Amino acid sequence: MFVVSDVIDLTGDDKDDLQRAIALSLEESNRAFRETGITDEEQAITENKASLKRTHTEVWSDSPNPHDRKRQENCPVGLKNVGNTCWFSAVIQSLFNLLEFQRLVLHYSPPARVQDLPRNQKEHRNLPFMQELRNLFSLMVGSKRKYVDPSKAVEILKDAFKSSESQQDVSEFTHKLLDWLEDAFQMKANVKPLKAALDENVNKLHVTYFLSTGKKFENTEMFGQYPLQVNGFKDLHECLEAAMVEGEIESLHSAENSAKSGQEHWFTELPPVLTFELSRFEFNQALGRPEKIHNKLEFPPMLYMDRYMDRNREITRIKREEIRRLKEHLTVLQQRLERYLSYGSGPKRFPLADVLQYAMEFASSKPVCTSPVEDIDTSAPPFGTTAQGSSAPAEGSGATSQPSQQQQQQQQRVPIHKPFTQSRVPPDLPMHPAPRHITEEELHVLEGCLHRWRNEVENDTRDLQGSISRIHRTIELMYSDKTMMQVPYRLHAVLVHEGQANAGHYWAYIYDPHHRCWMKYNDISVTKSSWEELVRDSFGGYRNASAYCLMYINDKKPFLIEEEFDKETGQMLSGLDKLPPDLKEYVKEDNQLFERELEEWDAMQARKAQQEKLALAAAAAAAATMMTPNMQGIIMAIGKTRSVYDKCGPEAAFFKAIKVEYGRLLRLAQEDTAPQNDHRLQHVIVYFIQNQAPKKILERTLLMQFADRNLGFDERYEALLLIIDIKVSQPNNSKKCILWHQDYRNFRETTIFLMIGLELFQKKSFVEALMYLIYAYQYNKELLSKGPYRGHDEELIAHYRRECLLKLNEHAAALFETGEEPEVNTGLNIMNELVVPCIPLLLVDELEEKDMVAVEDMRNRWCSYLGQEMEPNLQEKLTDFLPKLLDCSTEIKTFVEPPKMPSYSTLELCERFGRVMASLTLSRTPADGR
Numbered sequence: 001m002f003v004v005s006d007v008i009d010l011t012g013d014d015k016d017d018l019q020r021a022i023a024l025s026l027e028e029s030n031r032a033f034r035e036t037g038i039t040d041e042e043q044a045i046t047e048n049k050a051s052l053k054r055t056h057t058e059v060w061s062d063s064p065n066p067h068d069r070k071r072q073e074n075c076p077v078g079l080k081n082v083g084n085t086c087w088f089s090a091v092i093q094s095l096f097n098l099l100e101f102q103r104l105v106l107h108y109s110p111p112a113r114v115q116d117l118p119r120n121q122k123e124h125r126n127l128p129f130m131q132e133l134r135n136l137f138s139l140m141v142g143s144k145r146k147y148v149d150p151s152k153a154v155e156i157l158k159d160a161f162k163s164s165e166s167q168q169d170v171s172e173f174t175h176k177l178l179d180w181l182e183d184a185f186q187m188k189a190n191v192k193p194l195k196a197a198l199d200e201n202v203n204k205l206h207v208t209y210f211l212s213t214g215k216k217f218e219n220t221e222m223f224g225q226y227p228l229q230v231n232g233f234k235d236l237h238e239c240l241e242a243a244m245v246e247g248e249i250e251s252l253h254s255a256e257n258s259a260k261s262g263q264e265h266w267f268t269e270l271p272p273v274l275t276f277e278l279s280r281f282e283f284n285q286a287l288g289r290p291e292k293i294h295n296k297l298e299f300p301p302m303l304y305m306d307r308y309m310d311r312n313r314e315i316t317r318i319k320r321e322e323i324r325r326l327k328e329h330l331t332v333l334q335q336r337l338e339r340y341l342s343y344g345s346g347p348k349r350f351p352l353a354d355v356l357q358y359a360m361e362f363a364s365s366k367p368v369c370t371s372p373v374e375d376i377d378t379s380a381p382p383f384g385t386t387a388q389g390s391s392a393p394a395e396g397s398g399a400t401s402q403p404s405q406q407q408q409q410q411q412q413r414v415p416i417h418k419p420f421t422q423s424r425v426p427p428d429l430p431m432h433p434a435p436r437h438i439t440e441e442e443l444h445v446l447e448g449c450l451h452r453w454r455n456e457v458e459n460d461t462r463d464l465q466g467s468i469s470r471i472h473r474t475i476e477l478m479y480s481d482k483t484m485m486q487v488p489y490r491l492h493a494v495l496v497h498e499g500q501a502n503a504g505h506y507w508a509y510i511y512d513p514h515h516r517c518w519m520k521y522n523d524i525s526v527t528k529s530s531w532e533e534l535v536r537d538s539f540g541g542y543r544n545a546s547a548y549c550l551m552y553i554n555d556k557k558p559f560l561i562e563e564e565f566d567k568e569t570g571q572m573l574s575g576l577d578k579l580p581p582d583l584k585e586y587v588k589e590d591n592q593l594f595e596r597e598l599e600e601w602d603a604m605q606a607r608k609a610q611q612e613k614l615a616l617a618a619a620a621a622a623a624a625t626m627m628t629p630n631m632q633g634i635i636m637a638i639g640k641t642r643s644v645y646d647k648c649g650p651e652a653a654f655f656k657a658i659k660v661e662y663g664r665l666l667r668l669a670q671e672d673t674a675p676q677n678d679h680r681l682q683h684v685i686v687y688f689i690q691n692q693a694p695k696k697i698l699e700r701t702l703l704m705q706f707a708d709r710n711l712g713f714d715e716r717y718e719a720l721l722l723i724i725d726i727k728v729s730q731p732n733n734s735k736k737c738i739l740w741h742q743d744y745r746n747f748r749e750t751t752i753f754l755m756i757g758l759e760l761f762q763k764k765s766f767v768e769a770l771m772y773l774i775y776a777y778q779y780n781k782e783l784l785s786k787g788p789y790r791g792h793d794e795e796l797i798a799h800y801r802r803e804c805l806l807k808l809n810e811h812a813a814a815l816f817e818t819g820e821e822p823e824v825n826t827g828l829n830i831m832n833e834l835v836v837p838c839i840p841l842l843l844v845d846e847l848e849e850k851d852m853v854a855v856e857d858m859r860n861r862w863c864s865y866l867g868q869e870m871e872p873n874l875q876e877k878l879t880d881f882l883p884k885l886l887d888c889s890t891e892i893k894t895f896v897e898p899p900k901m902p903s904y905s906t907l908e909l910c911e912r913f914g915r916v917m918a919s920l921t922l923s924r925t926p927a928d929g930r
Helices: 015-033 040-048 086-096 099-106 121-142 151-162 170-186 191-199 236-244 310-341 352-363 405-413 440-476 531-538 581-621 631-639 642-648 650-670 684-690 695-706 715-728 734-762 766-784 794-818 821-843 849-867 872-886 906-918
Strands: 002-006 204-210 219-223 226-229 245-247 262-269 273-279 281-284 289-292 302-304 488-499 504-512 517-522 525-528 545-554
Touching (some): 086 121, 086 488, 121 151, 121 170, 121 581, 226 236, 236 262, 236 273, 262 310, 310 352, 310 440, 352 440, 488 531, 504 531, 504 872, 517 531, 531 545, 684 695, 695 734, 734 766, 766 794, 766 821, 794 821, 794 849, 821 849, 821 872, 849 872
Parallel strands (some): 002 204
Antiparallel strands (some): 002 219, 204 262, 245 262, 273 545, 302 488, 488 504, 488 545, 517 525
C-alpha cells in the first residue's frame, strides 16, 4: 500500500467552509480507502447479478508427451491456466520479473518466535499463501518444465472471496494479493531490514483542497494502484493531468474573491514501482450493466514524472497556464482553419481554395453547342424524287438538268425523319457548364481576381496550419527541458485484457532489459514479442484488446531488475543457485519427478517402437496381398510374354512382363484424373512414382506384386516364380522399403478418415464427423510436409473441418438460446469438448485467413449474448465459458484418441471414396494434391 499525504491549511472560523472541507475530505477518503475500487452502481450490479461468479474449470489438459512440456534452455517458465485464472498469470509474471521483488519473496522466512506466530484467521491464511508463492517463484526460477501449476496459491486467494459471498473483479484480486504480501512481510522475524524495503516503496501524494474563499486544508490517506480514467483522453499524460487537478483551480496569486474550489494533487515521493490502473469499464445506466471502453489510449515507453512532483509545483503551474493559453489560441486557430477548409452555408461544404479554383475553371470554359441542322441530310431527295414528290427529269429531256434556286431551297427545308435525333438537347444549351455571355475584358478581370483570391486563401491556410503545428510542437516540448526530465520511469509491464466487461482473457507484455526485447506471457505460452505488437494489443481500438494496467519502474534504480552475483566469485547467479536451501531442495525434487516422467515416456515409446517394428515386418511379409490392387494387369503382362517365354526362356519373359506392367502404371501415374478416380488408391506403384520413390523401391515393390501366389499355377508361371524368388532374396535396403510402405499405409488411413468424415458431414452428423476430419487434416498435413503428392487436397479438408466447426458452433448456440437446462448443458459441452479445443488448430497458421475469420465468427456469436437479458444461471454459465472461447493461445490441446478405423479392401475403398468425392457440391473443384 502507498501513503498519500494531503496538505490542507484551514484558516478562519467560517463554519460553512469547515463543513465543506470535511465533506471534501470524507469524499476523498472514501474514494481512496474503498478497497474494491468500483462505483456504487457497479457494486449493486455485482450484488444483484450472481451470474458473474466463476467456477473452477480446467481450460486444457496437459500433453501426454512430457517432452512437449519440457522447458527450452533460458526460456521463461509459463503458468498453467487452472480455470479463469489468466489474470493471475499476468499479475504474477509482472511481479516475478521485478528481480528485487523476486528476491524478497524467495528469501522470505516465516516467523520463528512464538510471539510472531499467526494470531488470527487473516494471518493463518497469509502465511500459507506466502509459502505457496515462494514455491511457485522457485519453480519459475529453476524448473525443467515449460510451465508450472499455480493451483495451490490461486485456491488460497480465491477462497478468501468465496467467504465474502460477493463477486470480485480482477483488480480486487490484484489488490488483495498485494495486501497479503505486505501483511506477510510485516509478520517476518527480521522486520527492520524489511521495513526499510517497504518504506522505499511508499508513494506520497500531496493533495491541496481549495475552497471558494481561498482557504485550504490537508489530510493523510492510503491507496494502492493509482487509478486513472480513460474515457475522454488520448494519452497517459492527459489522464494524469486530469487526475492531478480536479475542479476549477485559479492561480494562487489571484484575488481572494475570484478564487474557485477544487483540488490539486502533487507527488512528494514516488515508489520504485509505479502502477497505473486504467479504468476501462463504466456502468451503462440505460442497459443496466457495466461496459468496456475500447477507446485508444497511448502511453510512452519512458514516462517523466517531474511535472507532477511537489518540488516542481510552481514551474508546473506556470507551464500548465501557458499550455492552457496555447490551447485556447489553438482552438481559435482551428476554428478559423475550419472556415477555410469547410466553406459554405449549406449542408455540403468544400475547401474555399477549391471553390475559387472551380469558379476560375467555369469562367474560362468555352460553350460548345450542337445544331440540329447537322443531323439533316441535304443531299438529293431519296428514291430519285424531288421535294414535291414529282419525278426528276429524265436524261435527254427538254427540261434543264440543273434544278432552280427555288427548288434547292424547298429541298433544304424538308427535314429527314431521324428518330434518335429528334429528342436531342435544344441547340441553345451548351454541352457542359460555361458562361453564356462574357467579354474578354470581363474574363480577364475575373480571372485576375479569382487567381489572386485563391493565392491569398492558400497562403492564409498554410499560415494557419503552420501556426497550429508550431503550437502543437510547443505543447509537446513544454516539459522537454532537462530540469523536467529528472524523474524517469521506464515501462516494465503492460497487462492486457481482451473481451467485454463480464468476460475475457488476460495476458502481459514484460520488458526483458538483458535481451532488450518485449516478451509476451500468455499463460503457458511465453514468446518473444515487439513494441509494435504491444502497441496493437494495448493501446485499444484494435478488436477488443487493450491495456488495463501499466507498471513503470524508476529508471534511476537499476537494483529493481539487476541480477544477483555471487559475492565470492563475482559470477551471476542463475537457476538453482538463486534459491535458498529449502527451495533448492523443493525444485530438485520436482525436477527429479519430471525427469522420471521423461524416462518412463521414453521407455514406453521404445517399447512401442519395437512393437511397431515387428508389426512393420509382419506388414512387409503380407505386403504382397495388400499391394496387389490390380491382379488383372499383372496377369495381362505375363500373358503378353508368352512368345518371349517360348523363344528366350523364363528369365527374358520375366523382364518383359516387368517392363510391360511398369509402363502401364507409369501411364496411370501421369494421367490427370478427378479426385474420385485417384489411381494412387488402386496401385501403390502409382503412389511411389508420383512421389519419386527410389528406383530400387519401385523394383522391389513390383517383384513383391509378381510374387503373389494367387496369380496362377500353370507351368509357365511356376518357372517365372523361381526367377522372382531369386530376385526377391537378393540383398536390399529393407528399412527404406518399409518406411515407404508405411507412408502408403498412412495415406490409406488418411483417405479412410477423410472418407468417413465427409460421409458423416453429408449426413449432418457433425459431432461424429469432426474428429474424423480433424485427424484427416492433421495426418494429411504430415504427409504433405514430405511432398506435394503424398496426401489429398489440403484446402478441401480444411474447408469441411471449418464448416463442421461452424455448424457445431451454431447448433450449440441454438441449444443455449433455448434456456432449458439440459439443452444449455449439451450446447456448452459441445463447445467445451469439441469446438474450443479445435480453435488453436485454426489459429496456428495465421496465413489461413478463412480459418481466422471462422474463429472470429464463432466468438462474435457468443459475445453477442453479453448485451442480452438472460436468467442468472445462464449468465453464470456464459461468464464461465467465454474466457475459454476467447483464449487466443495457439497451444495445441490434447485430443482424445483417434476414432476407430474400419478396414476396407482396395476395391471397397476405391469405390466408396469415389462416390463420396463425386457427390461433393463445393463451388470449386479442388485439386487432389497433384
